[in-house]
Amino acid sequence: MGMRVRKPQHARGGRPALACALLALAAFCLAGCGGAQGAATAPVAVPSPVPPTVQGVPGPSDTPAPLESPDLACPQLPVDLPMSPMPAPGSMPAGSTMQQIQQRGYLIAGVDQDSYNFGFRNPTPGATASGDEFVGYDIDVLRAIAHAIFGGSSTDGDIRFVPVSQDFRMGAANEGVVDLVADSITVTCDRALQVGFSADYFNSGQQLLVDRDNTTADVRLNAQNVPVVTGLKGSKVCTVGTTTSIANILALEKQGGFTTVVAGNWSDCLVLLQQGDVQAVTTDATILEGLEAEDPYLRLAGTAFSVEPHAIAVPASHPASAQDGQFLSFVNGVLAGLENPDSGAWCPETMLSGESCWDALYRVWIGQQPGSSGNATPTPTPPPLDGYP
Amino acid sequence: MRRRGTATYTTGNVHHVVELHRSVITVCISRLGGFGPGAVNWVGRSVAIAWARSARRALQARTGARGGPDPGSQGLYELRTLAVLGVVSVLAVVGVGVLTAVGAAQRDTDLADASATAGRLATQQSAVGLDIGLEQGLISLEQDEVQQFQLRLDTGGWQLSSKAAKASQDDLTEVDTDLVQVTASAQVRADASLILQELGFYQGLEATAQADQRQGLPVGAAYLREASSYFTAHILPSADEIRRTDQARLDGDDSAAGGWPLWTGLADAAVIAFLVWVSVVLSRYTRRTFNPGAVTALAVVLVLTVWTVGAQVLEHEQVGHSVAPRAAAAADLAQVRVDAETTDIDDQLTLSDNGEDCSFKTVQLAKPNAQGDSYTYDATCTYEADAEAMLAQGGPLSKDLAAAVTGMRSSQPAQAAQLDGTGAAALAQWLRAEHGLPTLQNLAADATANLAQGQVPRFDSSFLGTALESSTQASVQKTVSDPFDSLTGAVQVAAAAQWSSYSSGASDAGSSLTGEVVGGLLIGLLGGAAAAAGIGSRVAEYWGRGRSSE
Numbered sequence: 001m002g003m004r005v006r007k008p009q010h011a012r013g014g015r016p017a018l019a020c021a022l023l024a025l026a027a028f029c030l031a032g033c034g035g036a037q038g039a040a041t042a043p044v045a046v047p048s049p050v051p052p053t054v055q056g057v058p059g060p061s062d063t064p065a066p067l068e069s070p071d072l073a074c075p076q077l078p079v080d081l082p083m084s085p086m087p088a089p090g091s092m093p094a095g096s097t098m099q100q101i102q103q104r105g106y107l108i109a110g111v112d113q114d115s116y117n118f119g120f121r122n123p124t125p126g127a128t129a130s131g132d133e134f135v136g137y138d139i140d141v142l143r144a145i146a147h148a149i150f151g152g153s154s155t156d157g158d159i160r161f162v163p164v165s166q167d168f169r170m171g172a173a174n175e176g177v178v179d180l181v182a183d184s185i186t187v188t189c190d191r192a193l194q195v196g197f198s199a200d201y202f203n204s205g206q207q208l209l210v211d212r213d214n215t216t217a218d219v220r221l222n223a224q225n226v227p228v229v230t231g232l233k234g235s236k237v238c239t240v241g242t243t244t245s246i247a248n249i250l251a252l253e254k255q256g257g258f259t260t261v262v263a264g265n266w267s268d269c270l271v272l273l274q275q276g277d278v279q280a281v282t283t284d285a286t287i288l289e290g291l292e293a294e295d296p297y298l299r300l301a302g303t304a305f306s307v308e309p310h311a312i313a314v315p316a317s318h319p320a321s322a323q324d325g326q327f328l329s330f331v332n333g334v335l336a337g338l339e340n341p342d343s344g345a346w347c348p349e350t351m352l353s354g355e356s357c358w359d360a361l362y363r364v365w366i367g368q369q370p371g372s373s374g375n376a377t378p379t380p381t382p383p384p385l386d387g388y389p
Numbered sequence: 390m391r392r393r394g395t396a397t398y399t400t401g402n403v404h405h406v407v408e409l410h411r412s413v414i415t416v417c418i419s420r421l422g423g424f425g426p427g428a429v430n431w432v433g434r435s436v437a438i439a440w441a442r443s444a445r446r447a448l449q450a451r452t453g454a455r456g457g458p459d460p461g462s463q464g465l466y467e468l469r470t471l472a473v474l475g476v477v478s479v480l481a482v483v484g485v486g487v488l489t490a491v492g493a494a495q496r497d498t499d500l501a502d503a504s505a506t507a508g509r510l511a512t513q514q515s516a517v518g519l520d521i522g523l524e525q526g527l528i529s530l531e532q533d534e535v536q537q538f539q540l541r542l543d544t545g546g547w548q549l550s551s552k553a554a555k556a557s558q559d560d561l562t563e564v565d566t567d568l569v570q571v572t573a574s575a576q577v578r579a580d581a582s583l584i585l586q587e588l589g590f591y592q593g594l595e596a597t598a599q600a601d602q603r604q605g606l607p608v609g610a611a612y613l614r615e616a617s618s619y620f621t622a623h624i625l626p627s628a629d630e631i632r633r634t635d636q637a638r639l640d641g642d643d644s645a646a647g648g649w650p651l652w653t654g655l656a657d658a659a660v661i662a663f664l665v666w667v668s669v670v671l672s673r674y675t676r677r678t679f680n681p682g683a684v685t686a687l688a689v690v691l692v693l694t695v696w697t698v699g700a701q702v703l704e705h706e707q708v709g710h711s712v713a714p715r716a717a718a719a720a721d722l723a724q725v726r727v728d729a730e731t732t733d734i735d736d737q738l739t740l741s742d743n744g745e746d747c748s749f750k751t752v753q754l755a756k757p758n759a760q761g762d763s764y765t766y767d768a769t770c771t772y773e774a775d776a777e778a779m780l781a782q783g784g785p786l787s788k789d790l791a792a793a794v795t796g797m798r799s800s801q802p803a804q805a806a807q808l809d810g811t812g813a814a815a816l817a818q819w820l821r822a823e824h825g826l827p828t829l830q831n832l833a834a835d836a837t838a839n840l841a842q843g844q845v846p847r848f849d850s851s852f853l854g855t856a857l858e859s860s861t862q863a864s865v866q867k868t869v870s871d872p873f874d875s876l877t878g879a880v881q882v883a884a885a886a887q888w889s890s891y892s893s894g895a896s897d898a899g900s901s902l903t904g905e906v907v908g909g910l911l912i913g914l915l916g917g918a919a920a921a922a923g924i925g926s927r928v929a930e931y932w933g934r935g936r937s938s939e
Contacts, residue, residue: 100848108847108861114607114745121607160861167749168829171766175836176845177857194751194764265745267611274608294606315845 064251066225069307072388074189077197079387080325083333089151097327098149101179106160107146110172110181110313111139113163114267116290117365118184121163134161137286137365138182140348141201141312141338144357145180147346148334166240166265170194173313180331181313184287186244187388191313196324198312199332199385201358204284205304206248208237209273209291212299217280219252219302227305229256235279236261238269245283248306266291273298284308289366309388332385339382358382467674468931474667475924479917481660482686486913489697492653493905496645496704500899503642503712584627591619614745617738625731639720643713650701657694664690664920671927682923689916693909700905704898711894718796719887725793725812725880728779728786729873732819735776736826736869744829746771768833773826780820787816797883804886811879819872826869827860 092098101107111134112119119136132139139161146158164172164183173181173195184204187197208229210217216231235258239245249260261278263269269281270291281291285304292298312335314327337345338357347357349364362380594616601609664687671680738746747770757763779786790812797805824831835855839846846852 104848104853108857114610116607121610122605160857162832162857162860163744165744165747165749165829167751168744168747168768168833170751170764171749171768171833174764175766175833175840176847177832177836179847193753264614264748265611267608268614270608271611271615291608294601294608315847 064226064255067221067227067305067307068225070188070309072187072189072309074192076192077187077189077388078325079199080328080332082199082336082385083329086148086330086333086337089148092149093326097179097324098330102149106158107142107149108160108162108178109142110162110164110169110178110183111142112183114265115184115287116294118286118290119182137361138184140361140365142182143348144338144346145331145334148330166243169313173315176315179314184284184310185313186284186308187311188244194316195313196316196328198314198328199335200309200311200383200388201335202286202310203383204286204308204310206245206282206306206308207285207288207304208301209281209288209298210279210301211273212297214279214301217301219305221303221305227252229258232280233257235259236277237280237282238263238272238278239282240265240269243283244306244308249282270294286366309383336385339385356382468928471674471924471928471931474670475921475928478664478667478683478686478920478924481663482690482920483913483917485657485660485690485693486909486911486916488653488656489693489909489913490906492650492697493909496701497899497906499642499645500895503639503716503895580627580630584624587624587627591616591624594619610745621734639716643708643716649705650697653697657690657697660690661687661694671924674927680923680927682919682921682926685919685923686916689912689919693912693916697905697909707894707898712891712898714796714800715887715891715894718793719884719891721789721793721796722880722884722887724789725786726877726884728789729877729880732776732779732786733873735772735779736823739770739772739776739826739828740868744770747829749829749833766833766837768830770828770830773828773830777820777823780816780823790816793883797887800890801886804883808879808883812876815872815876815879819869819876822869822872825855825859832857832860
């Protein structure tokens with residue numbers, strides 16, 4: 001038989017001993033486990049790509065106005081008639097801006113670099129005979145002006161191109177950075193306060209560019225000649241700030257039930273359209289046709305709902321603070337030569353029989369674009385040079 | 390071998406066990422006394438005498454002589470108490486040894502980790518270096534694309550497309566390799582995984598840009614811009630997060646290696662207190678005679694504590710004064726490099742973007758200004774503005790450079806002075822070159838300055854020779870590569886020196902822990918054996934008394 005063990009009520013070293021022992025063991029445990037660190041793996045979430053430079057355009061929309069020619073009868077828009085007779089190339093009048101340019105040796109021109117067909121960088125300059133860095137309708141007009149100053153067969157050597165953004169067009173001319181800007185600039189009275197405008201050399205109108213699959217988007221003129229947008233309710237329409245397009249589309253926002261977003265330039269709008277972030281792009285049809293030519297899965301929708309006369313901008317406010325009427329008259333003289341099939345003026349593109357240089361430029365850059373919807377656009381009549389529409 | 394006071398009760402196995410322990414300890418103590426100086430000899434004899442007295446009292450208690458305790462339930466309870474105290478004492482002392490060894494090993498591992506991380510940083514393979522390596526990989530990816538894009542623009546090199554695609558793929562593979570190297574941190578893994586997923590989208594944009602560009606479509610440039618925007622908005626922040634995480638890991642390793650041994654100290658204190666208490670309890674059982682095993686264990690733990698605290702205090706001082714400051718200085722230098730790389734990206738994008746990132750604000754004046762202008766223009770190009778903000782005097786880059794120089798000054802004053810001079814000169818040169826880059830922002834600023842002096846910019850020869858010339862003539866296009874190379878080269882040399890010094894300091898700190906792992910373990914075992922022998926003799930004594938009373 002084994003011993004019976006009875007625990008005394010007040011035995012010395014009983015429970016305190018066990019407690020101390022456990023405390024010591026607990027200290028080890030804490031010491032041993034103190035450095036352990038748990039690591040939780042956070043879930044990985046890929047953020048959605050955010051389109052660059054996109055923002056909503058706040059502010060109330062105006063009531064759409066009937067389509068009519070812009071009121072350009074403002075005092076800051078004098079019509080400088082084409083110079084006649086034109087000075088011979090290489091013999092510019094003494095003291096004129098043209099002579100200063102001639103003495104400098106090259107024309108400094110502000111141009112767009114991503115407006116397909118009007119002004120863009122040549123992706124294969126080495127593969128072309130001229131090796132031109134910039135090409136397009138506006139570029140050819142600038143080459144004609146450079147030829148009129150320097151003579152010879154104008155190449156990029158006569159022109160220094162300054163790529164300008166849509167925002168920078170006015171500033172480049174106004175601050176005297178460039179001699180002129182050819183960048184699909186729409187003539188307005190407000191802009192005429194900042195720069196001098198040549199005669200109207202190209203007329204266009206604002207339209208919509210949408211996916212070819214989008215068969216409902218449309219814009220039509222009603223009986224009062226007021227544009228009506230359909231098929232874009234709840235959609236987003238992209239345009240570029242500091243253009244005349246934005247005011248026109250904002251006026252239609254409420255009626256059409258869409259939202260306007262602003263991008264940095266037209267190519268950015270095209271990226272947004274291709275990625276489905278916007279459902280339409282709007283601006284001059286000439287620019288939209290260039291975008292359409294870049295992407296055959298797009299189409300121009302509806303009719304034009306504005307009149308956009310395009311002109312070349314020249315510095316107006318340099319220290320002289322006055323229109324350089326002589327230079328503008330010279331530029332208008334070059335434009336007149338382009339429009340006259342019998343002028344014998346030098347043309348950057350090969351002219352077909354009976355064509356003017358203006359016709360040839362239109363045919364080459366606008367009239368027969370691969371990928372554009374419909375057949376070749378018939379060449380319109382050039383705008384008159386004695387005033388604005 | 391027997392001494393005076395040896396127990397004369399010799400019943401069964403108990404006798405032999407007690408006899409064995411007593412003999413061994415007596416021999417050990419007598420030898421300690423024999424070989425040691427007088428004081429030690431005195432201690433040895435005292436402990437031997439105490440042991441003998443303890444044994445005699447145990448004998449008296451067992452035989453009932455001199456009024457010993459009644460061998461009944463009280464004795465059994467004391468037996469159990471002694472057994473528990475003995476087991477816990479042994480575990481505690483051995484545990485202290487193990488804890489000391491583990492703590493030393495952990496600190497040594499922390500130092501080794503820190504050194505390894507420093508090594509990677511020094512060779513730019515991982516951590517901060519990973520970020521730089523990653524950024525460089527992505528930057529080169531970006532640069533390749535930009536350069537190929539530009540080449541295609543300039544030369545129309547259709548044949549370059551496949552080469553560009555291959556270069557991009559190589560860079561991506563390199564980036565993937567860099568990312569795979571970092572798997573230690575969950576956060577880093579998450580960031581790396583995020584980057585890899587984001588790279589997919591980035592590649593898609595890039596491929597679209599290439600495809601468009603091959604067809605001569607200007608929209609390709611817009612896709613390149615979007616890719617660049619996505620790169621800077623999403624991928625670079627993730628890469629920066631990896632750098633910060635690894636930097637934090639490095640700091641954590643340094644802190645753990647150089648921190649005070651709090652838990653070890655607390656455990657040592659707790660065990661010392663426990664052993665003191667055990668000795669007191671045992672002495673009450675043996676008429677105020679301390680148990681030699683418990684006393685020995687206590688002495689062992691005290692020695693171990695002194696050794697541990699001393700070594701780790703020394704290591705703490707070395708880490709605090711020699712290692713951590715190097716890591717901080719190297720981190721500052723790494724930040725300078727990141728700043729420089731980021732600015733370089735902005736410059737590359739500025740050059741490739743041709744002003745498409747620029748906005749131009751027109752403000753109509755109430756009345757024409759002195760120059761007759763009715764409008765003022767404020768041009769801002771995003772990438773150029775970012776680069777100039779980074780490079781500006783008092784800007785982030787100069788501040789980070791100053792912090793790095795300050796961090797180096799105490800340890801390597803000559804190199805700090807050299808970096809200070811080289812870096813400041815490079816920064817000033819870079820900022821000047823930045824203003825000459827062909828951006829609309831710089832062009833507009835120059836034009837405004839010309840107008841203010843009454844000059845028509847386009848007819849001013851000085852204007853034509855600067856921003857306008859570089860804007861319109863690709864052949865004279867300016868770059869900022871020289872100051873960039875100068876700055877990053879100087880920083881690279883300084884960082885390598887810091888990491889080398891860091892590794893050396895970490896090695897010195899680690900040497901203070903030499904032997905603590907094995908020594909702590911052996912001493913703990915020795916102390917545990919002493920406790921087992923000393924308290925075990927008492928347990929055996931009670932056990933034998935219990936058996937004899939049956």
